Amino acid sequence: MVRVRGSGHGNLHDRRRFLGAVGSLAAAGALSGCGSPVGQAFTGSAGPPSLLNFWHPFTGGDGAQLDAMQSAYRKENPGVDLKTTTLVWGAPYYTKLTLATLGNRPPQIAITHVSRLPTLAASGLLREISGSELEEHGLTPDRFKKAAFRSAHHDGRLYALPIDTHPFVLYYRTDVAKKAGLLDEAGRLTDVDGPEKFLDALRAAKQATGVWGGSIATVKDPATCWRLFWSLYRQLGADLITDGGRKVVMDVGAAEEALAFIHRMAAEKLIPPGADGDGGAITLLTSGKAGFLMDGEWQLLAVQGAVKDKFDMRTFPRIFRDAPYACAADSHAFILPSAPSEKAQRAGKALEFARSMLDESLLWAKGGHIPAWQSTERSDAYHRLEPQAHYRDAADSAAYDPAAWYSGADSNLYRRFSDVVSSVVGGDTRPGPGAARMRAAIKDLAGMEAPV
């Protein structure tokens, strides 16, 4: 019995010793960790001047390209301690960026979609980039693609440096297209512009595959639904909102016409009534069950990995001729979230990093994106890049999202409009009532009290 007690006491001592050890370890960690991101999170200190925190939402193929670009920077700047944080793309990324900035612990540099710029800038979360800073780092406006650089402004002030334009494009299987008689002598896709011509092409491809003509992700993929609708709607020359999203100027007739075209593709069973956003739509193309895929160019590496060179890409077809050609697009851009002090901001170092990344734009282009950096975009190396070079014109016709606190990448607007598009493709909603639902949704969003 005494032994039982004895061993019990021993355990107690062991436990105390253990807890003590853990405690002192934690304390030591907290003290020595002021420079580490974790320590900084607690103390809010600026961190050592060599530290450069960089946040981005790139995973998959984009993430791999970005890693390669960063290793070039690391090699040239051994004195800089570059700490990269990858967060999952979507609304939560912007929430985290917002809260980190409000909590005075922002990264020195981060990636944003320019479609999210209005909300971030209007909330005072971003540091303006001045003309003299641009001069100093060789980042003058003439070195960027015009449309992309314009999109990096809010209220006439520059808040971001775009690295690319990423449009909604058309992928096609060359073997299917050949079988369907859609290729000319040079092996290029024949004319698919105009509603009838594109439907004919889809019909021919459906004959060739025996399953579907084209594929598009309309289930669990609000962004793709939005891009399809927005491309068609902008080709009809219609606007949606003005005055920072407070005023609705929607053209219900144009929306109905755009939805009617989407409805025709689905009703004729040229596209599936619901292809999955988590790889389903792409798999239909790569497995030869569809000849066309309407998607963003960033799927390039995924498609390439699956079918090698049996595919090609081009700009999204010009379905309507009511306005200059337009295709839904966005740009990734570097931003400097406002830090509490100049010491924590380290704007010079951040811009230097941005410059280095822009110089590596060719690597970024290999992932599918159209470079905004003119010296890369005009280079022979990029022009020789296939199939990337086949859709590079899209950057000049980029239809960016309308500015509002509820619009932009993975926003409420995407969700509300995509519900209608998805329902039209699924055959549950007719174009007329669909357009009316869109109008009700945008009225509702515009009437809500803005958080900015």
Added chain:
Amino acid sequence: MSTSTSVHLGAGTGAPATGKPGGGPGSGTARWTASGMLLPFGFFYVLFLLGPLVYTAVAGFFNDSLVKDGTGEWVGTANYAEALASPEFWSSLGHTLWFTVLTTVPLILLALTLALMTDRFSRGKWFFRLAFFAPFMLPSSVISLLFMWIYADQIGLAQGVVKWFGVNAAPSWLGDPDWAMISIAAATVWWTVGFNFVIYLAALQEIPRDVYEAAAIDGAGPWQRLRLVVIPMLGRATTLVAVLQLVASLKVFDQIYMMTNGGPDDATRPSLLYIFQTGFTDGRAGYASTVALLLFVIILLISLVWFALIRRTEKEG
């Protein structure tokens, strides 16, 4: 157990075995020790539970914005008026309740059935215990990913199986507003049935064998033994399972957020996701706080009523 130890301890050290005041650790010191030991817990409880709760209640009266410092302007009960008049608030609450019905009922009945069947095995019981419990050990992200592939349109297993049975137009499991919630509920049942199953199995093993024998000798058939002996004796387990399940289902978020993010047409958006979207996507923290507080009150009321109902039937039983 504890009594015998203390007696032996006393004998071993030769100290008086009685708990005289002043002898050994005094009662005053003991009280301070107890409070001291509770202090770390109390600190975190106040910091991470009571504090935020009070803050939520206060923020609900302001037009608090996520993207701005401070609480914003005082708006009185405007947020409450907006929430209670909002069809989105009521539809999301409806989806939460629909999900609760879809999951709670099968999760209790299925768990009981599986436990009864497993209990009949004299050998190899461990295998069934493991097999039914294993899915519960997987994190929600794994389950979501798994079922997103199974339910995927055009390429998924579920559509393939249905087609194999001769159905031409297989439903879009997660893409059809009529099917999406049922699909998610089915995945949830498969995922979490193991927990209730283990509780039932343990309760079944508590029932003494002689009770069965006595009932059998009295002429009760197998069905009567199940209905009149086993199920009443599982009453306490059923109460526990039913209450835990109800609360868990009312709090659903993870798998829906990952599998459909509330779509299609908001048909699977539960209240928690509505709060998340208004608070974190739209940045309307004040309004989201109001909705969160309303949901808290509603869950509390439903749980209390449910608990009272079950306790009463248990007593009657």
